[in-house]
Amino acid sequence: MDLLDRIRARDTRATARALTLVENGDEPMLAALDAAHAALPHPERIGVTGPPGAGKSTLTSALIKHLRGAGKRVGVVAVDPSSPFSGGALLGDRLRMTEHALDPDVFVRSMASRGRFGGLAIGAHDACDVLALAGFDPVIVETVGVGQSEVDIARLADTTVVVLTPSAGDSVQALKAGIMEIADVVAINKADQPGAARLEEDVREALELRPHGAGPHWQPPVVRSVATKGEGVAALADAIAQHRAFLEANNVMSQVRATRAKARLVDLAGEALLKAVSASPLFERVSGQVSAGTLSPRAAVSELLRTLGV
Ligand SMILES: Nc1nc2c(ncn2[C@@H]2O[C@H](COP(=O)(O)OP(=O)(O)O)[C@@H](O)[C@H]2O)c(=O)[nH]1
Ligand SMILES: [Mg+2]
Numbered sequence: 001m002d003l004l005d006r007i008r009a010r011d012t013r014a015t016a017r018a019l020t021l022v023e024n025g026d027e028p029m030l031a032a033l034d035a036a037h038a039a040l041p042h043p044e045r046i047g048v049t050g051p052p053g054a055g056k057s058t059l060t061s062a063l064i065k066h067l068r069g070a071g072k073r074v075g076v077v078a079v080d081p082s083s084p085f086s087g088g089a090l091l092g093d094r095l096r097m098t099e100h101a102l103d104p105d106v107f108v109r110s111m112a113s114r115g116r117f118g119g120l121a122i123g124a125h126d127a128c129d130v131l132a133l134a135g136f137d138p139v140i141v142e143t144v145g146v147g148q149s150e151v152d153i154a155r156l157a158d159t160t161v162v163v164l165t166p167s168a169g170d171s172v173q174a175l176k177a178g179i180m181e182i183a184d185v186v187a188i189n190k191a192d193q194p195g196a197a198r199l200e201e202d203v204r205e206a207l208e209l210r211p212h213g214a215g216p217h218w219q220p221p222v223v224r225s226v227a228t229k230g231e232g233v234a235a236l237a238d239a240i241a242q243h244r245a246f247l248e249a250n251n252v253m254s255q256v257r258a259t260r261a262k263a264r265l266v267d268l269a270g271e272a273l274l275k276a277v278s279a280s281p282l283f284e285r286v287s288g289q290v291s292a293g294t295l296s297p298r299a300a301v302s303e304l305l306r307t308l309g310v
Contacts, residue, residue, distance in 0.1 A: 111127065141157055
């Protein structure tokens with residue numbers, strides 16, 4: 001039986017193996033996934049993002065527990081683009097979710113975004129597909145909301161949960177980072193700490209200022225939680241389900257998927273082009289000239305593209 005069949009048969013070791021292959025950009029594995037593309041299941045995808053230490057992993061673990069109670073099989077991909085080398089946060093993600101380690105209906109995979117040209121989105125997307133094939137639904141993607149990654153996660157997920165905490169500076173920081181723009185649901189975690197009410201007020205205000213686009217309007221719910229005690233988790237699950245219902249009722253789901261597929265095409269095209277360009281023998285020469293200052297970077301790119309026939 002080939003690897004994909006074993007994954008479909010919910011063989012945990014096969015799933016783990018496939019995720020490793022995907023993470024390493026293994027060509028035969030990716031080709032097998034591509035061949036299965038049209039028949040891939042589309043589980044609900046939930047993104048969980050926010051600053052480091054906000055309690056994303058703890059909240060995810062509590063959410064898993066809640067969803068397991070509802071009979072769901074839950075897959076998790078935890079990506080940490082902020083510390084590709086230390087592995088510290090990845091270990092933290094796993095530690096937070098150990099209570100589910102022996103449950104065959106929960107699969108948690110931590111990955112760093114190192115090693116692939118396109119960063120977070122490309123590898124995480126493939127990992128989601130593997131978990132989809134293994135019958136996990138929903139698939140939760142946890143990422144640290146730093147820089148580009150929050151935009152990436154908004155593309156990966158049907159519903160994006162932004163996790164904030166009352167600790168100093170979070171509110172201002174979140175607004176600045178544009179995290180509010182991608183939130184479908186906001187969780188104010190660590191609501192057991194002072195300042196939760198104030199933060200909730202700030203967040204609601206910021207959400208009201210969001211520009212309304214054309215089409216049906218979704219007003220993101222704000223939920224207070226204490227992840228360590230499981231408080232507010234049912235309300236969070238409810239808010240996520242409401243957003244899901246909104247997407248389905250307004251026919252937005254197919255649009256979300258189409259936008260995602262297009263964004264993925266752009267990501268992969270960028271990755272392939274970058275690979276091709278940097279593998280070209282001309283690359284070495286022009287990069288020498290660029291370093292020496294005798295050729296402008298833009299002129300170098302034009303020359304490379306001409307050589308590649310693009
Ligand atoms: N007081 C309090 N601590 C929390 C809460 N949720 C998480 N924590 C703690 O915050 C720390 C960071 O949690 P973690 O889930 O690893 O955060 P992440 O980096 O966002 O994934 C851990 O020590 C958690 O026990 C909460 O609701 N209240
Ligand atoms: Mg974490």
